[in-house]
Amino acid sequence: MTTPQRSDGVQPGRLARSALDENFRDAYPPLDAHEAIVAADRCYFCHDAPCITACPTEIDIPLFIRQIATGTSEAAARTILTQNILGGMCARVCPTETLCEQACVREAAEGKPVEIGQLQRYATDTLMGAGVHPFTRATPTGKTVAIVGAGPAGLACAHRLAMYGHDVVIFEARSKGGGLNEFGIAAYKSTLDFAQRELEWLLQIGGIEIRHNQRLGHEISLQGLREAHDAVFLGMGLAGVNALGVPGEDKIHAGDAVDFIAELRQAEDLASLPIGRRVVVIGGGMTAIDAGVQAKLLGAEDVSIVYRRGQDAMSASRHEQEHAQRKGVRLICNAAPVGIEGNGSLTGVRFAYTETHDGKLVVTDDTFTLPADQVFKAIGQTLAGVPDALELAGRKIAVSETGATSVKDVWAGGDCASGGDDLTVTAVAEGRDAAEDIHRRLMM
Template identity: 70%
Template sequence: MTNSQFTPGVVPGRLPQGSYGQNFSDVAPPLDAHEAQVAADRCYFCHDAPCMEACPTSIDIPLFIRQIMTGTPEAAARTILSQNILGGMCARVCPTENLCEGSCVRETAEGKPVEIGALQRFATDTMMAKQSHPFSRGPATGKSVAVVGAGPAGLSCAHRLAMKGHEVTVYEARAKAGGLNEYGIASYKAVDHFASKEVAWLLQIGGIKVVENWQLGRAGDGGLEELLADHDAVFLGMGLSGVNALRLAGEDKAGIAPATDFIAELRQAQDLAALPVGRDVIVIGGGMTAVDAAVQAKLLGALNVSIVYRRARAEMPASTHEQEHALANGVRIIENAAPVAIHGNGAVREVEFAYTRAGESGLELTSDTFRLPADQVFKAIGQTLGATPEAVKVAGGKIWVDGAGRTSAPGVWAGGDCAVGGDDLTVTAVAEGRDAAEDIHSYLMGA
């Protein structure tokens, strides 16, 4: 975990051994068959289906719920997966309260929506438990496509291209496929190595080769020109690899690290009791990553955990549900405050914050400051694109795309967090990868 393990006070094993399994158990246990029937029975099967309109992947939600009602959950799974091949993970991590369930008529009328996410999980888990794959490859086209990044966008693109009969090679910079799903979300949202199981299930379609520990542009690996020489098209779905800096003196002190690094290490840890955590932990930021880091630090045994966000809670990117989850786990949320100084001799000891206010030219720092003790600080203030091929146009810090993911470079598409329009959601990345694959297929077949 970067240099934080050398910080006094950042130690492993703060809790009794048995506490870790309980703390990191499934945050939303699955429905059983009877519970699924009861939940499905609440659906009105609306003709205009506002829930479907709110889903970035346009899953036919009324249809799959009706299929669960009729006792055919595998048919429901096929309905889901035909639009969202990572429907199992999305059922676990989607902010449904802002999407399908937030648009549910039951939510509007009663304040209690149909449990769409839980029903989606019931259907997809039922199919995956039988190790069955509902799709098969089309006739071979003789075309090959390179997909850079084995995250949600890349995997979705690769699977749809394989369905069309193309040969696909996925190039992944890390040691395991999965991207955000494998390395970037709280472990209690996807227990029992679900992300890797879903990848293995997805690859059952065939025609997809995964090359791991390969990074675009890295010496010895290859660049965009080489990929275009070896393949008929390229899809870029490598996510965001850089982390925004606080731009404060002392940011390199021991105990300060990106929240994404902390989450990734926790997700890959074989023994959570061996993972160091501080006594006083501060997470700077207000998105899902900030919440995931803060809650997991608390579950590892940190005594005091604070999320500090520069704007009001109502403006936090993390959903209200996620914020309430953090509060329920003992995390303090401090709003309208921004870091202005880091204190400590070699290792962080305190972070100084200034309260903020809305000014004529935007957010302003006030002269009203306070300090929080800290032996561990996680930065969750956004990520950056990292290195990008010169042939690809960049706009607003992301790869510029037009239509279904076409970049400025011929034969190159992009989608997910690395592309303009990506909004850091697994479900959106899946939709963009799927739609790009359809456009790539049309391009390759001359349609």
């Protein structure tokens, strides 16, 4: 990576466009046909394969790999997409190293799993590249379903319902669909506008309308949706961002990591994005990693990700942590922010060392300051704008195993709902399963 020119403050153009193009190219280039065959040949095609149960969408992994090995990659894609209609994006962003590949027998035996994620990408990219949509819409049922949110959960739910012949209207708060896949994933993981290409491909099933700039509690209401449709699915994700709750948090250039990632993903010219020379990211999840790495790729000289607990407690996978470190990002653990410093301009972040006693985090009086001219907060998001009628489980919408909420004919899934991990693949599984339950109810 090209060394950025030294400059104080937060400014755009720290790197030449050629360097930015190099930094933000596909971080994990796809397999070619020969490489895919070689990778597929490593699979044992296990009976009762542990990789299947490790996948939240329960894709028949040995089957699709065997189909690749026998030269029928489009059949492999259908196997994948039947379970996970966003299999192309999930192949790019899933933490396969802690899911299917960790469960792979080759991983246990040799420390090197079958490249399941890369093989999944090869199959789905091959089919999409051929312009094929392998599913057909059933005879229209006359039933309509409203979906709030055009993210992974909402899109998975919509596609399954449309396939069964129901008419679906998606109400999306933003001017562009895709949700987390479009706005919340690091740019080097999803290149060449893949999220939008996958969305357009998904809509080929027919029967799905997306209405943009429609926010729950503003342009639309839950009661209004219930009155106009036979069922409602809520998949709007998490809109609020947790505050640090420390002095100086409102300073200029102390922002939210999710906003930074979204702005970067939508930027037409990366050289126009301002970035600090010294950047501090607070948090330990994937958002923190994505923000830290991309700050470095934009030209920040010094980037630190600071987490309040030990490294093993970080929710970002070890693979992603190591990727960040290879890019020159420093990980600092067992430190909690106690103040953002600066008289006018932001100059640094003061941290206190932490200790864990009997599982409880204790903030000590021993402090240090990291110099910084830009800070990104990545300490989690919160649910916003939820109707009072819905029962909550903690800070999320309470749902049954099939996604049903406490309100009749209303389901929910994805990050806004209680249940599984906040992962794209989990959201897809929850949207799909809710669609199956909605279909059963509508056809009674």
